[in-house]
Amino acid sequence: MENHFANYQIAIPAKFQEKIKKYCRTGGTSVDTFNAPFKRQVDFWFVALCIAFKEGLIKEKVKDTYNATTAAILSNDSYRIHLMYLIALAEIKDENILTDSKAVFDICSEYANAGIPYLIELLDDPDQKPLWNIYDYLEA
Template sequence: MDNIFAQYQIEMPKVYQEKIKTYVSTGGNAESRENTPFDRQVDFWYMALCLAFKEGLTPTKEKDTYNAITAEILSRNSYRVTQMQMIALAATNDPSVLLEPKKMLDVCIGLANAGIPMLLNILADTEATPLWNIYYELENLTS
């Protein structure tokens, strides 16, 4: 499957940049998997997107962002491209959005922006480690 988002950037709010990196193992972070449950920033971003969609959050447009990575990385997990198309379609309730890859990505970025604070709160809960906090949250979402 072609990655229709490959030419675009995945942008994330600068205000959360350093906090996000504490939960990501790339970039030489020597923390244990318990404390850094995500391999890459794109994995953190995708979890924020999925949480926001599941919770019905309103997409948020951020002005002060950084380019976390090119969306070409989604080619490594191509199922995400299809899921993002479905999320954009459901979020907009407009089939014509499927003709506009940038618009679909913008919808997903907006949802992820809305989900990032929620995900950071889940990870920061002191009841357990970040990895277990995510596990418990996912378990609650499915029940």
């Protein structure tokens, strides 16, 4: 599938930048998978998007952001593009949304914004390593 999001920026709320980097091995401070379970910030962003959608969190627009990467990186894992279109379709319930890649991307970005603090809270649980926290969440 062609990546119609390639020219967009994956913008993440600036107030979470250091926390997100803490849990990512690329560009972060840790190379330990148990403490930094995500390889890249886009992986963190995508999991936050999926969690927010699954949990029914209210989408959130954020103005103070930083550009983590371009959405061209989504081409590396094309299933993410398909899932983003499905999330937008489930949200809007009108197949015409599938022709508006910017609207689809905006919906997904707003879900990710809502999911980021939820995911950080989950990873921050001190009872065990962040990797096991995310595994426990996914298993449940």
